[in-house]
Amino acid sequence: MxxxxxxxxxxxxxxxxxxxxxxxxxxxxxxxxxxxxxxxxxxxxxxxxxxxxxxxxxxxxxxxxxxxxxxxPVADVASERFDHLLNTNRMDDAYEMASSLPPQIRGQLIHNLQHQFGLRSNEGGGGRVDTLRIPQNTPFRTLDPTQTAMWGEGFIITEVFDRLVRYNAEREQCEPSLAIAWESDREGKEWTFHLNKGITFHHGRILEAEDVKFTFERIIFDPANPCRTLFSSIQHIEVVDPLTIHFTLHKPNFMFPDLLSSLYASIVPRDVELDPLHPIGTGPYRITRHDANLLVLEVFPAYFRGRSYIDRVEVWQLPQIDLPESVIKQRLFSDHEPRAVEHEIQGGVFMTFNMQKDGPQHDLRFRQAVRLLMNPDELMNTRVDPDIRQTDRLIRGQEQQKRIRTSVEQATSQTGLDKSSLRQAASLLEQSSYKGQQLRVWVEEGEKMELDMAWFAERCALVGLDISIVPGNPVHAVYHNEIQSYEMVYTGELFDEHVMRSLITMYMFGNTLFLLAMNDDWRTELANECERIMMIEQSSLRMERLIQLEDRLIEESLILPVYYFKEEHAYDASLRNYKIAGYGLPDLRQLWIRRNPVLSNAEKQPETGFSVYIPLW
Missing domain, CATH: 1.10.10.10 (Winged helix-like DNA-binding domain superfamily/Winged helix DNA-binding domain)
Structure with missing residues (x-):
């Protein structure tokens, strides 16, 4: 000791x-x-x-x-010891020591962890090592690309694996990745992909077409795989030669390359059984440690698209940090103003209904009453939060906003609504099959959404709707089917840069909370409609049909959009090419550090910190 x-x-x-x-x-x-x-x-x-x-x-x-x-003071000695253990990568010992301390001291240690995060540069005998440290509140349950439904898991998967193609959000098109080129027939039913040469997996073997075949047969031949519906158009996979793979589809699918650019299409090696917590891919980073306290990604020097600049990524599992953003930023950037980049989260927060369970939620009039009670306009009037924006749908953009207003006006006309949403909600509730029983609402745990539900509960009480609000962990909801005993679900969906593909995923991937709440009839109808949409060759027409599908779900009051987030990342000016990827985290493949060239050798420190504030902490 x-x-x-x-x-x-x-x-x-x-x-x-x-x-x-x-x-x-x-x-x-x-x-x-x-x-x-x-x-x-x-x-x-x-x-x-x-x-x-x-x-x-x-x-x-x-x-x-x-x-x-x-x-x-014992707190000072504890803080010095805690920092020493962390700086020497002895996280297990640091957390064990912290857990033995009184709550007040333990809480102070956790709060003081802020200075450990961001980018750390260490000069050693082997040269400089740049490490990005990111805190995380929820442990990763799976890093199997075909199973994950959590944004944090998705971020790790995109760094560990590659896909045949990648989506360029700026150009709004798919580009080569593991595949150097591809072509299809005019009907969109025959697709051939040509692989790059000499790509290696993290365990050293060269990628071959057989690995691609294994990856997708692992999905389509497993009835329980939540990705199976996404790739159900695949009829046959043929290995033409070690660098050529051919897909034959049941029906035309002009979004096939787009689907293959998703994280769910990450290529896995056929000769190693996939470990869901320590998977092997071809990506720029490989997992070298993953336990209850720490996940470590080390740079993969042999990466075929060039070595990443950041050498190591550490994701630290921490207790919930309840400090407000302003305090965290002040501690991180105490001596200067950081650079900032604003990021609008695609997707949004919404309420839906558990159609798997019997209850009044199957009655459209009941769902319309809840829609009026969960009125975004009136909710926003009670909130002073610059980071949230009201929305009437999950698809956003100038043209989509016009459709929003039209859709809302039509829905208002059809249901005979007036300015008194509570009075109309009470009337619809009385006409519905609701009989006064208590209904349970599952809400994704977190301060913002739990505040929303406290407001919603007050509104429900005014019209005689008896509800019980239960906060829950989305990890448990997805992987342990936690929502099945609830009548209503209040959650959110986070899209990546490819909004069209994200919407189709929300309607077809079995582990989204929305789809978990739908019954078999709705799942089948959504899958069939998405397949028809993907048969359309022109992208703008596909988006038009997706908007129409969302219109219908909103009119059926199966999706009640409420708001979306706008976030501001803050980072030290020495960090260059700081760009935000689809899951609200910096794109590690582009990030680099510009050191101060005017410092003399005597002034250079063995360790230098570059603060980063990522709102999704």
Whole structure:
């Protein structure tokens, strides 16, 4: 045990004794408290004195007690020890020590972790190592690309794996990745992809067409795979040669390359059984550690598109940090103004209904009543939050906004609504099959959404709708089917840059919360409509049909959009090419550090920090 841990342990034995107050005690009593010999206790006391943590005045004579004075606050010693353990990558020891401390000290240590995050540059014998540290509140449950439904897991997967093609959001088109080129017949039913040469997996083997075949047969031959519907158009896969793969589809699919650019189409090696927590891919980073406290990504030097600049990414699992954003930013950027980039989250927060469970939610009039109670206009009037924006749909853009207004006006006309949404909600509720029973609402845990539901519960009480609000973890909801006992679900959907593909995924991928709430009839109808949309060759017409599909879901009150987020990332000016990827995190493949060239060797520090604030913390 380190000497600082001895001090912490001993100091906590005397909570009633103040710092610099005399404590009368014998060496034998101290040795008993620390479970050590008197000889070792004398050595420990001498160490305390050398560090200036305590003073010791021994008293001679039978029955006399010596005087111990604690000079340094235990929180200061704990903080120094905690930081040392973290800086030496001993996270397990740091967290174990923190868990043994009183709540107040433990909370302060966690709050002080802020300075550990961002980019850290260390100069050592092997050269400079640049490490990005990101805190995370929810442990990763799976990094299997065909199973994941969490944004954080998706971020890791996109760095560990590659797809046959990649989507360029700026150009709004698919571009080569593992495949150097591809072509199809005029009907969009026959697709051939030509692989790049010499691409290696993280375990050293060269990528071949057989790996591509294995990847997709793993999906389409498994009835329980949540991705199966997404790739159900695949009829046959043929390996033409080690660098050529041919897909034959049941029906035309002009979005086939777009689907193959999604994280769900990440290519896995055929010769290694996929470990969902330590998968192997071809991406710019490979997983070298993943446990309850830490996930580590190390740069893959042999990456076929060129080595990434950032050497190491550490995702630290932390308890919930309840500090407001302003305080976190102030601590991170205490001496200067950071650079900032605003990011609009695609998708949004919405309410839906559990159509798998019996109840009044199957009645359109009931759902329309809830739609009126969950009125975005009136909710926004109660909130002062610059980071949220009201929305009437998940698809946004200038043309889509025109459709929003038209859709809302039509819905208002069809249901005979007037300005008194509560009165209309009460009327619809009375006409519906609701009989006064208590209904349960699952809400994704988090301050903003739980506040929304507190407001919603008050509105429901005014019209006689008895509800119980239960916050829940989306990880449990998805992977343990937690929402099935609830009648209503309040959650959100996070899209990546490819909005059209994200919408189709929301309607076809079995692990989205929206689709988990739908019954078999709706799942089949949504899948069939998405397949018809993907048969359309012109992209603008596909989007038009997707808008129409969303219109219908809103008119059926199966999706009740409420708002979306706008976030501001803040980062040190030394970080260059800071661009935000689809999951609200910096694109590691582009990020680099510009060091200050005017510093002399004497001024350069062995470790330099470059602060980064990522709102999705």
């Amino acid at each position: 380190d000497i600082s841990e001895h001090y912490i342990q001993l100091r906590l034995k005397f909570p009633q004794i103040r710092d610099n107050q005399e404590l009368y005690i014998t060496v034998g009593e101290l040795a008993e408290l620390l479970c050590c010999t008197m000889r070792n206790m004398n050595l420990i006391i001498n160490k305390f004195k050398e560090n200036g943590w305590a003073s010791w005045r021994p008293q001679r004579g039978r029955g006399k007690k010596s005087i111990l004075i604690f000079c340094k």
